[in-house]
Amino acid sequence: MSDSIRDLIVIGAGPAGMAAALAARRRGLDVLLLDEQPDVGGQIYRSITTTDAQRQRILGPDYSHGETLAQAVKAAGVEHWPGTAVWQVDTDKTVHALRGGANHHIAAKALVIATGAMERPFPVPGWTLPGVMTAGAGQILLKNAALVPSAPVVLAGCGPLLYLLAAQYLRAGVKIQAILDTADGTDWRLAIRHATALLAGWGYVRKGLGLLREIKAAGVPFHQGVEQLRIEGAGADAAEAVAFTRRGQAHRIACGLVLLHQGVVPNNQVTWSLRARHHWDDKQLSWVPTCDDWGQTSLPGIYVAGDGAGIGGALVAELQGELAGIAVANALGQGTCQDGEAQRARIRQHLAIRPFLNQQYRPRDAFRIPADEVIVCRCEEVTAGSIRAQVALGCSGPNQTKSFSRCGMGPCQGRQCGLTVTEVIAQATGLPPSDVGYYRIRPPLKSLTLAQLASE
């Protein structure tokens, strides 16, 4: 089924996507906003239009801000297709998507890709067991389903999101058995390098310190400097304990639910599939699409905004979305030719804290580049050791290791293993990740039946 050409298609209805759609719509563009969730909000504002007052209190004021944006999008008359799975995006800006089982391909003059972030992979022994989930999953269950852990939970990893979830759980009356902090530990000499950034981003820092105070006041056992982590299971069917070492001492906590988190990374499946240029960001330890200061990628008329352009948080996402929307309107001759400098200045302010956060919460090498026996590809159960063996056989990058080991060929198509594999190969070859490269990502980005594909 094909539709007439749209001015702009926005993929992703989180803060960046909503802001882009709004900015374009307000300048008279015909905008189509697509998302696979049943409502707007993305992950950070997940279920914002259906959560109750109690949950909003638990989740905090940052979450509630999303409601304003969601209402504005609806009021502006942005056409919104929820429950829509984009499975192919072409370089000529045609978007192929499934909606209600029917296949659509829609042409556009411009695209804004606002697919946001996802959890960084956290490959540890036992991470594929039932009972192991991400901290993000915990937060989604809270926002979307008003569900909380029923038994004392262990949170393991590092990063502000982990502490935010801990604080939210405490406000909800959930017992936290322990927080296992896997960051390298506070190295104040490195942190001082970012003192100016610290001052500029003091609002964020104060928020973070406040969360930590909340957690410590509740008396939650807090183990810092965790060096090794493994999750042990009952047979191969359920998590039953977490074992860890800290300062050389071994510990074991019996637990049926472990939530892992070591930061978020851009979800770049769409931009990779377009073969837009990406570069490796060594501070963020992830790939980032290379863009100009409006967010336009190396492909003309295709923009990224939000965490998918590099992790910056919800407010930065909103500003980047606005910039992209303005840019598209300008390009189609319907903007007011704003130069975007006001938005960029505010973005810079919000991003000032990032170097500090990136340093403070840099995930340990051992948790990004695991030992031989650890599964790196969950779908095909390929271990880090297998990747290293393929490198020894002559594979110089992730596509060759993929073809020799099936790593990356499973249903998730590299989303959970891609970063790990790039870094494992980088370590094994001594080459920087930028030279090692990333998977060739091909459509379909979401699976579809042959009948659906044939119906184009």
Added chain:
Amino acid sequence: MHTMNTHTSDVVVVGGGLVGSALAYGLLRQGLFVAVVDGGDDALRASRGNFGLVWVQGKGYGLADYARWSFGSARLWPGLRDALHEETGIDVELAQDGGLHICLTEGEMQQRLERLQWLRREVNDPGYQHTALDAAESRQRLPGLGSEVVGTTCSPMDGHCNPLKLLRALHTANQRRGVALFNRMQVDDIAHQGGVFTVRAGTARWQAPRVVVAAGLATQSLAAMLGMFVPVRPNKGQVLITERMAPFLPYPTNYIRQTDEGTVQIGDSMEEAGYDDMVRSPVNAKIAARAVRCFPALANARVVRTWAALRIMSPDGFPMYQESATLPGAFAVTCHSGVTLAAQHAFTIAPWIAGGARPAAIAAFAATRFTPDTEVKPYGI
């Protein structure tokens, strides 16, 4: 993998894909010290896009030598499978129980039968066989075959394997036999002086009295440096792969085969698309539609992955095996059936490259059959 300023060996193979790796394997078996110079992870690699058929029927219409060549390879294939399994422990999942070519119109069936009859006459070998099956007979052989299928041609000579395992097995066997493999290299030129060839990539150099260019689409420019005209151009093929399915397809067909992993591989297409190897519509949709016509139950099978790769296409579609007339010891090898021909490359071509007599079977595949004025037929759907 190491880089040295000048590496010396008995032979340098430029290209580490299926063709280069099979040739290297054969050369190592001849007792030569072999260097393989290969590109990077993001190089255009036809070897990653293979369908995996070990196929004979229908090949060589217009040049019966190609039919004989493919048939010969199919007969040598079990030996390759066994040797690789013995040396590496890797089973490349060769199945040679026969294959079927599906025809969806009477016209197709008629043309197919004419071609196969021509081939049988020309090849004139009792082992070279095919049978025509009508719709009902075809459905007996392949339950679930759609009602739109008017007939199939079936041949016991045909089969399939796992092409990625094949490439890995060749790499592993070569490593165990002491190949010197250099990857992430882009060869800039090949020079010659006093019986020695020097292959250069940046500041790295390889020297040997023999050199084989098996570098896919890069073969033409490199072969030209060695006094050979080896015209190749890209031809794009797209393939779809489904989720794992319960076994339902006992024989590979020209469009569809079920892999040893249970996934169903569906192809293929031929497009003149230059160097574009991105998956694009509407070709992927056409491939899907045709698959559903062949096996209606596939309508609900989920496509989880697709890919596109560029075949190495000569002007007439047949391989090129050439030794330079002006620079003996320099060879060029190209084809677009690196899987089927892997056995010939390892067991027949390699001994020739090592210094043996040129096999009579490949006389028809000299690159000298082409000149810069040769007309190029476009291959497309």
Added chain:
Amino acid sequence: MASNHPLFKPLPAVQPVPSTVTVQVDGAPVRMSRQASLAAGLLAAGVTAVRRSPVGGGARAPYCMMGVCFECLVHVDGVPNQQACLITPQEGMHVQTLHSLAASESEGAHV
């Protein structure tokens, strides 16, 4: 695989009380919130694993809850390999976790 001890429980006193639907899970009726994803509903109902890995056979359960891990694949109304975290439960929906299909592996597809 369902147990009597779900890993997640509802927040007390959610206002307004979300409306529910009845979904058949492996043949048994389960009440689920209309607002939460199917994966959330399964977790709340005590389903601890929704499939087995086709490679190693180990049990798998929802991991990311946002559509990027592909662990939460279930059969819904006869259509295989649906991501439960992206589906809203509907009245009368039939959900099969792959454990229940172990006996009839010759039909249908599994990833």
